[in-house]
Amino acid sequence: MSMTTSSLADRQTRPAAIGTENRSSTLLDAEAIRAEFPILAQINARGQRLAYLDSAASAQKPSQVLDALDDYYRRYNANIHRGVYGLSELATNAYEAAREQVAAFINAQARECIFVRNTTEAINLVAQTWGRANLCPGDLIINTVLDHHSNLVPWQLLAQQTGARTAYVPIRADGQLDLAVYETLLAQGPKLVAFSHVSNAVGTVNDAAWLTQRAKAAGATVVIDAAQSAPHRPLDVQSIGCDFLAFSGHKVMGPMGSGVLFGRYELLAEMPPFMAGGGMVASVSLDGSVWADPPARFEAGTPAVGEAIGLGIATGYLDNLDRSAVAAHEEHLAELARAGLSEIPGVELHGPLSASARSGIVGFTVEGLPPGEVAKVLDAEHVAVRAGRHCCHPLFNVLGLDAIIRASFYVYNTEDDVTRLISGVEKARGLLGPRSFTGTAPGHSGDPCARRLIA
Ligand SMILES: Cc1ncc(COP(=O)(O)O)c(C=O)c1O
Numbered sequence: 244m245s246m247t248t249s250s251l252a253d254r255q256t257r258p259a260a261i262g263t264e265n266r267s268s269t270l271l272d273a274e275a276i277r278a279e280f281p282i283l284a285q286i287n288a289r290g291q292r293l294a295y296l297d298s299a300a301s302a303q304k305p306s307q308v309l310d311a312l313d314d315y316y317r318r319y320n321a322n323i324h325r326g327v328y329g330l331s332e333l334a335t336n337a338y339e340a341a342r343e344q345v346a347a348f349i350n351a352q353a354r355e356c357i358f359v360r361n362t363t364e365a366i367n368l369v370a371q372t373w374g375r376a377n378l379c380p381g382d383l384i385i386n387t388v389l390d391h392h393s394n395l396v397p398w399q400l401l402a403q404q405t406g407a408r409t410a411y412v413p414i415r416a417d418g419q420l421d422l423a424v425y426e427t428l429l430a431q432g433p434k435l436v437a438f439s440h441v442s443n444a445v446g447t448v449n450d451a452a453w454l455t456q457r458a459k460a461a462g463a464t465v466v467i468d469a470a471q472s473a474p475h476r477p478l479d480v481q482s483i484g485c486d487f488l489a490f491s492g493h494k495v496m497g498p499m500g501s502g503v504l505f506g507r508y509e510l511l512a513e514m515p516p517f518m519a520g521g522g523m524v525a526s527v528s529l530d531g532s533v534w535a536d537p538p539a540r541f542e543a544g545t546p547a548v549g550e551a552i553g554l555g556i557a558t559g560y561l562d563n564l565d566r567s568a569v570a571a572h573e574e575h576l577a578e579l580a581r582a583g584l585s586e587i588p589g590v591e592l593h594g595p596l597s598a599s600a601r602s603g604i605v606g607f608t609v610e611g612l613p614p615g616e617v618a619k620v621l622d623a624e625h626v627a628v629r630a631g632r633h634c635c636h637p638l639f640n641v642l643g644l645d646a647i648i649r650a651s652f653y654v655y656n657t658e659d660d661v662t663r664l665i666s667g668v669e670k671a672r673g674l675l676g677p678r679s680f681t682g683t684a685p686g687h688s689g690d691p692c693a694r695r696l697i698a
Pocket residue numbers: 299300361362363364391393394439441442443468470471491
Protein backbone atom coordinates (compact mmCIF):
# COMPACT_ATOMS: atom_id res chain seq x y z
CA MET A 244 0.00 0.00 0.00
CA SER A 245 1.97 3.02 -1.16
CA MET A 246 -0.25 5.91 -0.07
CA THR A 247 -0.25 6.95 3.58
CA THR A 248 -3.47 8.15 5.17
CA SER A 249 -2.04 11.61 5.81
CA SER A 250 -1.04 12.18 2.19
CA LEU A 251 -4.52 10.95 1.26
CA ALA A 252 -6.10 13.50 3.60
CA ASP A 253 -3.90 16.36 2.37
CA ARG A 254 -4.79 15.63 -1.22
CA GLN A 255 -8.45 15.11 -0.54
CA THR A 256 -9.45 17.97 1.74
CA ARG A 257 -8.24 20.86 -0.42
CA PRO A 258 -11.15 22.24 -2.43
CA ALA A 259 -10.05 22.68 -6.03
CA ALA A 260 -11.88 26.01 -5.97
CA ILE A 261 -9.48 27.47 -3.42
CA GLY A 262 -5.88 28.09 -4.33
CA THR A 263 -3.41 29.03 -1.63
CA GLU A 264 -3.51 32.64 -2.80
CA ASN A 265 -7.30 32.77 -2.61
CA ARG A 266 -8.02 32.58 1.13
CA SER A 267 -9.85 35.89 1.47
CA SER A 268 -12.28 35.78 4.37
CA THR A 269 -14.96 37.49 2.32
CA LEU A 270 -14.67 35.87 -1.08
CA LEU A 271 -15.93 32.46 -2.14
CA ASP A 272 -16.08 31.38 -5.73
CA ALA A 273 -19.42 29.59 -5.35
CA GLU A 274 -19.57 28.47 -9.01
CA ALA A 275 -16.18 26.80 -8.72
CA ILE A 276 -17.17 25.19 -5.42
CA ARG A 277 -20.46 24.05 -6.94
CA ALA A 278 -18.55 22.25 -9.68
CA GLU A 279 -17.00 20.01 -7.01
CA PHE A 280 -20.43 18.60 -6.05
CA PRO A 281 -21.38 16.05 -8.73
CA ILE A 282 -25.05 15.90 -7.75
CA LEU A 283 -25.46 19.60 -8.50
CA ALA A 284 -24.68 19.00 -12.16
CA GLN A 285 -28.17 17.54 -12.57
CA ILE A 286 -30.36 19.22 -15.17
CA ASN A 287 -34.10 18.57 -15.27
CA ALA A 288 -36.15 17.80 -18.40
CA ARG A 289 -36.61 21.54 -18.93
CA GLY A 290 -32.87 22.17 -18.86
CA GLN A 291 -32.95 23.79 -15.41
CA ARG A 292 -30.04 23.11 -13.11
CA LEU A 293 -30.64 22.03 -9.54
CA ALA A 294 -30.96 24.84 -6.99
CA TYR A 295 -30.48 22.83 -3.81
CA LEU A 296 -31.80 24.90 -0.91
CA ASP A 297 -32.25 22.16 1.67
CA SER A 298 -28.77 21.88 3.14
CA ALA A 299 -30.15 22.42 6.65
CA ALA A 300 -31.74 18.98 6.27
CA SER A 301 -28.71 17.37 4.67
CA ALA A 302 -25.80 18.84 2.73
CA GLN A 303 -24.52 17.60 -0.61
CA LYS A 304 -21.10 15.96 -0.73
CA PRO A 305 -18.06 17.17 -2.68
CA SER A 306 -16.07 14.77 -4.88
CA GLN A 307 -13.34 14.75 -2.24
CA VAL A 308 -15.72 13.08 0.25
CA LEU A 309 -17.19 10.70 -2.34
CA ASP A 310 -13.68 9.72 -3.43
CA ALA A 311 -12.61 9.12 0.17
CA LEU A 312 -15.54 6.77 0.73
CA ASP A 313 -14.93 5.00 -2.56
CA ASP A 314 -11.23 4.72 -1.79
CA TYR A 315 -11.90 3.20 1.62
CA TYR A 316 -14.31 0.59 0.29
CA ARG A 317 -12.22 -0.23 -2.79
CA ARG A 318 -8.73 -0.12 -1.34
CA TYR A 319 -8.60 -0.67 2.40
CA ASN A 320 -12.00 -1.79 3.71
CA ALA A 321 -11.31 -3.69 6.94
CA ASN A 322 -12.39 -3.66 10.55
CA ILE A 323 -10.34 -1.41 12.80
CA HIS A 324 -8.37 -1.65 16.04
CA ARG A 325 -8.30 -5.45 15.95
CA GLY A 326 -6.22 -6.49 12.97
CA VAL A 327 -2.46 -6.67 12.67
CA TYR A 328 -2.53 -6.95 8.89
CA GLY A 329 -1.90 -4.02 6.54
CA LEU A 330 -5.48 -3.24 5.51
CA SER A 331 -6.72 -3.12 9.07
CA GLU A 332 -3.83 -0.90 10.14
CA LEU A 333 -4.48 1.44 7.25
CA ALA A 334 -8.18 1.62 8.13
CA THR A 335 -7.39 2.17 11.82
CA ASN A 336 -4.93 4.95 11.03
CA ALA A 337 -7.39 6.68 8.70
CA TYR A 338 -10.20 6.40 11.28
CA GLU A 339 -8.03 7.90 14.03
CA ALA A 340 -6.70 10.57 11.64
CA ALA A 341 -10.34 11.49 10.99
CA ARG A 342 -10.85 11.86 14.73
CA GLU A 343 -7.89 14.27 14.84
CA GLN A 344 -9.38 16.19 11.93
CA VAL A 345 -12.86 16.57 13.50
CA ALA A 346 -11.22 17.54 16.81
CA ALA A 347 -9.28 20.31 15.06
CA PHE A 348 -12.55 21.40 13.41
CA ILE A 349 -14.01 22.32 16.83
CA ASN A 350 -10.71 22.99 18.67
CA ALA A 351 -11.04 19.91 20.91
CA GLN A 352 -8.70 17.05 21.78
CA ALA A 353 -9.13 13.88 19.71
CA ARG A 354 -9.88 11.82 22.84
CA GLU A 355 -12.83 14.15 23.53
CA CYS A 356 -14.50 13.36 20.19
CA ILE A 357 -16.76 10.33 19.95
CA PHE A 358 -17.95 9.13 16.57
CA VAL A 359 -21.72 8.67 16.57
CA ARG A 360 -24.36 8.33 13.86
CA ASN A 361 -25.79 11.84 14.13
CA THR A 362 -26.70 14.70 16.48
CA THR A 363 -29.69 12.76 17.76
CA GLU A 364 -27.55 9.85 18.90
CA ALA A 365 -25.00 12.21 20.46
CA ILE A 366 -27.62 13.96 22.59
CA ASN A 367 -29.26 10.70 23.63
CA LEU A 368 -25.84 9.42 24.63
CA VAL A 369 -25.34 12.34 27.01
CA ALA A 370 -28.88 12.06 28.38
CA GLN A 371 -28.67 8.36 29.05
CA THR A 372 -25.15 8.31 30.48
CA TRP A 373 -24.24 11.62 32.11
CA GLY A 374 -27.91 12.47 32.61
CA ARG A 375 -28.98 9.24 34.30
CA ALA A 376 -25.91 9.26 36.49
CA ASN A 377 -26.30 12.87 37.62
CA LEU A 378 -29.95 13.93 37.65
CA CYS A 379 -32.17 13.49 40.66
CA PRO A 380 -35.88 14.08 41.29
CA GLY A 381 -36.66 17.80 41.17
CA ASP A 382 -33.47 18.78 39.30
CA LEU A 383 -34.03 21.39 36.60
CA ILE A 384 -33.24 20.92 32.90
CA ILE A 385 -33.42 24.10 30.79
CA ASN A 386 -34.14 23.97 27.05
CA THR A 387 -35.39 26.67 24.71
CA VAL A 388 -38.51 26.77 22.56
CA LEU A 389 -36.25 27.10 19.50
CA ASP A 390 -34.89 23.59 19.99
CA HIS A 391 -35.22 20.72 17.54
CA HIS A 392 -37.02 17.59 18.78
CA SER A 393 -33.61 15.87 18.92
CA ASN A 394 -32.61 18.30 21.64
CA LEU A 395 -35.97 18.28 23.43
CA VAL A 396 -37.34 14.77 23.52
CA PRO A 397 -34.18 13.11 24.96
CA TRP A 398 -34.39 15.52 27.91
CA GLN A 399 -38.12 14.93 28.35
CA LEU A 400 -37.42 11.20 28.44
CA LEU A 401 -34.61 11.75 30.95
CA ALA A 402 -36.95 13.85 33.10
CA GLN A 403 -39.48 10.99 33.07
CA GLN A 404 -36.78 8.51 34.02
CA THR A 405 -35.20 10.55 36.82
CA GLY A 406 -37.99 12.75 38.16
CA ALA A 407 -36.16 15.87 36.96
CA ARG A 408 -38.24 18.78 35.64
CA THR A 409 -37.95 20.73 32.41
CA ALA A 410 -38.34 24.44 31.71
CA TYR A 411 -38.07 26.34 28.44
CA VAL A 412 -36.62 29.73 27.55
CA PRO A 413 -39.26 31.47 25.42
CA ILE A 414 -38.63 33.81 22.49
CA ARG A 415 -39.43 37.52 22.45
CA ALA A 416 -41.45 39.30 19.78
CA ASP A 417 -38.19 40.02 17.89
CA GLY A 418 -37.63 36.27 17.50
CA GLN A 419 -34.68 36.01 19.87
CA LEU A 420 -34.43 34.18 23.18
CA ASP A 421 -35.88 35.99 26.16
CA LEU A 422 -32.71 36.33 28.18
CA ALA A 423 -34.51 37.85 31.16
CA VAL A 424 -36.47 34.60 31.55
CA TYR A 425 -33.23 32.67 31.04
CA GLU A 426 -31.66 34.52 33.97
CA THR A 427 -34.72 33.82 36.11
CA LEU A 428 -34.47 30.12 35.34
CA LEU A 429 -30.73 30.11 35.97
CA ALA A 430 -31.40 31.60 39.40
CA GLN A 431 -33.17 28.31 40.24
CA GLY A 432 -29.82 26.47 39.95
CA PRO A 433 -30.39 24.16 36.95
CA LYS A 434 -28.41 20.95 36.67
CA LEU A 435 -28.36 21.08 32.88
CA VAL A 436 -28.77 23.68 30.13
CA ALA A 437 -29.21 22.37 26.57
CA PHE A 438 -29.75 24.69 23.62
CA SER A 439 -29.30 24.85 19.87
CA HIS A 440 -26.60 27.17 18.61
CA VAL A 441 -28.61 27.97 15.47
CA SER A 442 -32.32 27.30 14.97
CA ASN A 443 -32.97 24.91 12.09
CA ALA A 444 -36.48 26.25 11.53
CA VAL A 445 -36.10 30.02 11.52
CA GLY A 446 -32.31 30.45 11.52
CA THR A 447 -31.87 32.34 14.81
CA VAL A 448 -28.23 32.43 15.88
CA ASN A 449 -27.84 32.20 19.65
CA ASP A 450 -24.79 33.58 21.42
CA ALA A 451 -23.43 30.19 22.46
CA ALA A 452 -20.49 31.55 24.47
CA TRP A 453 -22.63 33.97 26.46
CA LEU A 454 -25.41 31.44 27.15
CA THR A 455 -22.78 28.92 28.25
CA GLN A 456 -20.93 31.36 30.45
CA ARG A 457 -24.16 32.31 32.27
CA ALA A 458 -25.16 28.65 32.66
CA LYS A 459 -21.73 27.68 34.01
CA ALA A 460 -21.87 30.57 36.47
CA ALA A 461 -25.16 29.08 37.70
CA GLY A 462 -23.47 25.70 38.16
CA ALA A 463 -25.08 23.91 35.20
CA THR A 464 -23.62 21.44 32.75
CA VAL A 465 -24.02 22.71 29.19
CA VAL A 466 -24.94 20.73 26.08
CA ILE A 467 -24.93 22.50 22.71
CA ASP A 468 -26.76 21.22 19.67
CA ALA A 469 -24.43 22.44 16.92
CA ALA A 470 -26.22 20.63 14.07
CA GLN A 471 -26.87 23.94 12.31
CA SER A 472 -23.74 25.82 13.32
CA ALA A 473 -20.93 23.31 12.75
CA PRO A 474 -21.53 23.24 8.97
CA HIS A 475 -21.67 26.99 8.60
CA ARG A 476 -19.45 28.97 10.96
CA PRO A 477 -16.25 28.69 12.99
CA LEU A 478 -16.79 26.64 16.13
CA ASP A 479 -14.42 26.52 19.09
CA VAL A 480 -15.52 24.45 22.08
CA GLN A 481 -12.76 25.92 24.21
CA SER A 482 -13.71 29.54 23.70
CA ILE A 483 -17.41 28.67 24.08
CA GLY A 484 -16.64 26.73 27.26
CA CYS A 485 -19.38 24.09 26.86
CA ASP A 486 -19.28 20.61 28.39
CA PHE A 487 -20.81 18.72 25.45
CA LEU A 488 -21.46 19.62 21.82
CA ALA A 489 -23.06 17.54 19.08
CA PHE A 490 -23.15 17.74 15.30
CA SER A 491 -24.14 15.56 12.35
CA GLY A 492 -21.69 14.56 9.64
CA HIS A 493 -24.28 14.58 6.88
CA LYS A 494 -24.95 18.30 7.44
CA VAL A 495 -21.24 19.19 7.16
CA MET A 496 -20.93 17.56 3.72
CA GLY A 497 -19.90 14.26 5.28
CA PRO A 498 -21.52 10.85 4.78
CA MET A 499 -24.87 9.81 6.23
CA GLY A 500 -24.53 7.89 9.48
CA SER A 501 -21.57 9.93 10.72
CA GLY A 502 -21.52 12.49 13.51
CA VAL A 503 -19.57 13.70 16.51
CA LEU A 504 -20.16 14.13 20.20
CA PHE A 505 -17.61 16.33 21.92
CA GLY A 506 -17.40 15.95 25.70
CA ARG A 507 -14.91 17.45 28.15
CA TYR A 508 -12.56 14.60 29.00
CA GLU A 509 -13.02 14.82 32.78
CA LEU A 510 -16.76 14.31 32.28
CA LEU A 511 -16.40 11.52 29.71
CA ALA A 512 -13.97 9.69 31.99
CA GLU A 513 -16.61 9.55 34.74
CA MET A 514 -19.51 8.52 32.53
CA PRO A 515 -20.88 4.97 32.22
CA PRO A 516 -21.16 3.48 28.72
CA PHE A 517 -24.14 4.14 26.46
CA MET A 518 -24.08 0.79 24.67
CA ALA A 519 -22.14 -2.31 25.65
CA GLY A 520 -20.30 -4.84 23.54
CA GLY A 521 -17.03 -5.26 21.71
CA GLY A 522 -14.53 -2.44 21.49
CA MET A 523 -15.70 -0.50 24.57
CA VAL A 524 -14.06 -2.67 27.23
CA ALA A 525 -10.57 -2.88 28.68
CA SER A 526 -11.19 -6.39 30.05
CA VAL A 527 -14.09 -8.82 30.38
CA SER A 528 -14.56 -11.78 32.66
CA LEU A 529 -17.63 -13.77 33.58
CA ASP A 530 -17.80 -11.71 36.76
CA GLY A 531 -17.92 -8.36 35.02
CA SER A 532 -16.14 -5.94 32.73
CA VAL A 533 -13.85 -2.95 32.96
CA TRP A 534 -14.69 -0.12 30.60
CA ALA A 535 -12.17 1.19 28.11
CA ASP A 536 -11.16 4.83 28.39
CA PRO A 537 -13.03 7.38 26.28
CA PRO A 538 -13.58 7.69 23.40
CA ALA A 539 -13.55 3.88 22.89
CA ARG A 540 -15.92 3.45 25.87
CA PHE A 541 -18.66 5.11 23.83
CA GLU A 542 -18.00 3.39 20.50
CA ALA A 543 -19.32 -0.12 21.07
CA GLY A 544 -19.28 -2.50 18.11
CA THR A 545 -17.91 -1.91 14.64
CA PRO A 546 -18.19 1.78 13.80
CA ALA A 547 -19.00 3.33 10.44
CA VAL A 548 -15.32 3.42 9.48
CA GLY A 549 -15.49 4.74 5.91
CA GLU A 550 -18.13 7.27 6.96
CA ALA A 551 -15.95 8.62 9.77
CA ILE A 552 -13.06 8.92 7.32
CA GLY A 553 -15.33 10.76 4.90
CA LEU A 554 -16.40 13.09 7.71
CA GLY A 555 -12.76 13.88 8.44
CA ILE A 556 -12.28 14.79 4.79
CA ALA A 557 -15.45 16.95 4.83
CA THR A 558 -14.35 18.93 7.88
CA GLY A 559 -10.92 19.44 6.32
CA TYR A 560 -12.59 20.66 3.14
CA LEU A 561 -14.62 23.21 5.11
CA ASP A 562 -11.61 24.38 7.08
CA ASN A 563 -9.72 24.92 3.84
CA LEU A 564 -12.56 27.07 2.54
CA ASP A 565 -12.34 29.33 5.64
CA ARG A 566 -15.47 29.01 7.73
CA SER A 567 -15.87 32.75 8.30
CA ALA A 568 -16.06 33.13 4.54
CA VAL A 569 -18.60 30.28 4.42
CA ALA A 570 -20.81 32.05 6.97
CA ALA A 571 -20.48 35.41 5.18
CA HIS A 572 -21.37 33.85 1.81
CA GLU A 573 -24.49 32.11 3.11
CA GLU A 574 -25.67 35.12 5.06
CA HIS A 575 -25.25 37.28 1.95
CA LEU A 576 -27.43 34.90 -0.08
CA ALA A 577 -30.00 34.63 2.69
CA GLU A 578 -30.28 38.42 2.94
CA LEU A 579 -30.67 38.66 -0.84
CA ALA A 580 -33.43 36.06 -0.66
CA ARG A 581 -35.18 37.87 2.17
CA ALA A 582 -35.04 41.14 0.26
CA GLY A 583 -36.45 39.55 -2.92
CA LEU A 584 -39.13 37.52 -1.14
CA SER A 585 -40.30 40.51 0.86
CA GLU A 586 -41.16 42.27 -2.43
CA ILE A 587 -43.68 39.54 -3.28
CA PRO A 588 -47.18 40.39 -2.07
CA GLY A 589 -48.40 37.98 0.60
CA VAL A 590 -44.95 36.66 1.56
CA GLU A 591 -44.21 36.76 5.26
CA LEU A 592 -40.68 36.17 6.51
CA HIS A 593 -40.12 34.41 9.83
CA GLY A 594 -37.11 34.53 12.11
CA PRO A 595 -35.26 37.19 14.08
CA LEU A 596 -35.81 40.83 13.19
CA SER A 597 -32.16 41.72 13.66
CA ALA A 598 -29.90 40.77 10.73
CA SER A 599 -27.04 40.09 13.14
CA ALA A 600 -29.04 37.22 14.67
CA ARG A 601 -29.77 35.57 11.32
CA SER A 602 -28.00 32.70 9.58
CA GLY A 603 -28.24 31.23 6.09
CA ILE A 604 -31.74 29.89 6.78
CA VAL A 605 -34.79 31.73 5.44
CA GLY A 606 -38.22 30.68 6.71
CA PHE A 607 -41.30 32.11 5.04
CA THR A 608 -44.97 31.62 4.26
CA VAL A 609 -47.12 32.84 1.39
CA GLU A 610 -50.51 34.10 2.43
CA GLY A 611 -53.25 31.72 1.36
CA LEU A 612 -50.90 29.04 0.01
CA PRO A 613 -50.11 25.79 1.81
CA PRO A 614 -46.31 25.61 2.26
CA GLY A 615 -46.20 22.07 0.88
CA GLU A 616 -47.83 23.20 -2.37
CA VAL A 617 -45.41 26.09 -2.78
CA ALA A 618 -42.57 23.61 -2.27
CA LYS A 619 -44.05 21.38 -4.99
CA VAL A 620 -44.20 24.26 -7.47
CA LEU A 621 -40.58 25.08 -6.63
CA ASP A 622 -39.65 21.44 -7.16
CA ALA A 623 -41.15 21.59 -10.65
CA GLU A 624 -38.74 24.51 -11.21
CA HIS A 625 -35.86 22.31 -9.92
CA VAL A 626 -35.58 24.33 -6.72
CA ALA A 627 -35.40 22.04 -3.66
CA VAL A 628 -36.77 23.51 -0.41
CA ARG A 629 -38.44 21.95 2.61
CA ALA A 630 -41.91 22.70 3.96
CA GLY A 631 -43.29 21.67 7.31
CA ARG A 632 -42.66 22.12 10.99
CA HIS A 633 -39.02 21.12 10.73
CA CYS A 634 -39.08 18.90 13.83
CA CYS A 635 -39.84 21.93 16.00
CA HIS A 636 -43.50 21.45 16.96
CA PRO A 637 -43.26 23.45 20.21
CA LEU A 638 -41.79 26.43 18.32
CA PHE A 639 -44.57 26.30 15.75
CA ASN A 640 -47.17 26.21 18.51
CA VAL A 641 -45.58 29.30 20.06
CA LEU A 642 -45.46 31.08 16.69
CA GLY A 643 -49.05 30.06 15.94
CA LEU A 644 -47.95 28.62 12.61
CA ASP A 645 -48.86 25.32 11.06
CA ALA A 646 -45.89 25.06 8.71
CA ILE A 647 -43.38 27.21 6.85
CA ILE A 648 -41.23 26.93 3.74
CA ARG A 649 -37.52 26.83 4.52
CA ALA A 650 -34.76 27.75 2.08
CA SER A 651 -31.30 27.04 3.48
CA PHE A 652 -28.10 28.18 1.81
CA TYR A 653 -24.65 26.64 1.74
CA VAL A 654 -21.26 27.18 0.11
CA TYR A 655 -22.34 25.79 -3.25
CA ASN A 656 -25.35 28.10 -3.62
CA THR A 657 -25.13 31.09 -5.90
CA GLU A 658 -27.05 34.30 -6.50
CA ASP A 659 -28.67 32.50 -9.42
CA ASP A 660 -30.22 30.05 -6.90
CA VAL A 661 -31.70 33.04 -5.05
CA THR A 662 -33.20 34.40 -8.27
CA ARG A 663 -34.67 30.98 -9.05
CA LEU A 664 -36.21 30.77 -5.56
CA ILE A 665 -37.84 34.18 -5.90
CA SER A 666 -39.20 33.59 -9.39
CA GLY A 667 -40.45 30.14 -8.29
CA VAL A 668 -42.41 31.68 -5.42
CA GLU A 669 -43.84 34.28 -7.79
CA LYS A 670 -44.84 31.45 -10.10
CA ALA A 671 -46.50 29.57 -7.21
CA ARG A 672 -48.60 32.65 -6.46
CA GLY A 673 -49.59 32.89 -10.08
CA LEU A 674 -50.39 29.19 -10.46
CA LEU A 675 -52.06 28.54 -7.15
CA GLY A 676 -53.50 32.01 -6.59
CA PRO A 677 -54.13 33.24 -3.08
CA ARG A 678 -56.37 30.57 -1.54
CA SER A 679 -57.84 30.21 1.83
CA PHE A 680 -55.38 28.06 3.73
CA THR A 681 -56.95 26.54 6.78
CA GLY A 682 -53.87 24.60 7.84
CA THR A 683 -52.72 21.05 7.37
CA ALA A 684 -52.94 18.16 9.73
CA PRO A 685 -49.65 16.77 11.00
CA GLY A 686 -48.38 14.35 8.41
CA HIS A 687 -49.83 16.27 5.49
CA SER A 688 -47.43 19.18 5.78
CA GLY A 689 -44.45 17.41 4.27
CA ASP A 690 -42.77 17.27 7.66
CA PRO A 691 -41.06 13.87 7.97
CA CYS A 692 -41.14 14.08 11.77
CA ALA A 693 -44.90 14.64 11.71
CA ARG A 694 -45.24 11.63 9.42
CA ARG A 695 -43.28 9.59 11.91
CA LEU A 696 -45.47 10.81 14.74
CA ILE A 697 -48.69 9.66 13.15
CA ALA A 698 -47.22 6.47 11.69
C1 LIG B 1 -30.85 21.94 15.13
C2 LIG B 1 -30.91 20.46 14.84
N1 LIG B 1 -30.69 19.59 15.83
C3 LIG B 1 -30.71 18.28 15.64
C4 LIG B 1 -30.99 17.75 14.41
C5 LIG B 1 -31.01 16.27 14.23
O1 LIG B 1 -30.01 15.88 13.34
P1 LIG B 1 -29.89 14.36 12.93
O2 LIG B 1 -31.21 13.99 12.31
O3 LIG B 1 -28.76 14.34 11.97
O4 LIG B 1 -29.63 13.60 14.17
C6 LIG B 1 -31.25 18.61 13.34
C7 LIG B 1 -31.61 18.07 12.03
O5 LIG B 1 -32.20 18.73 11.20
C8 LIG B 1 -31.19 19.99 13.56
O6 LIG B 1 -31.40 20.85 12.58
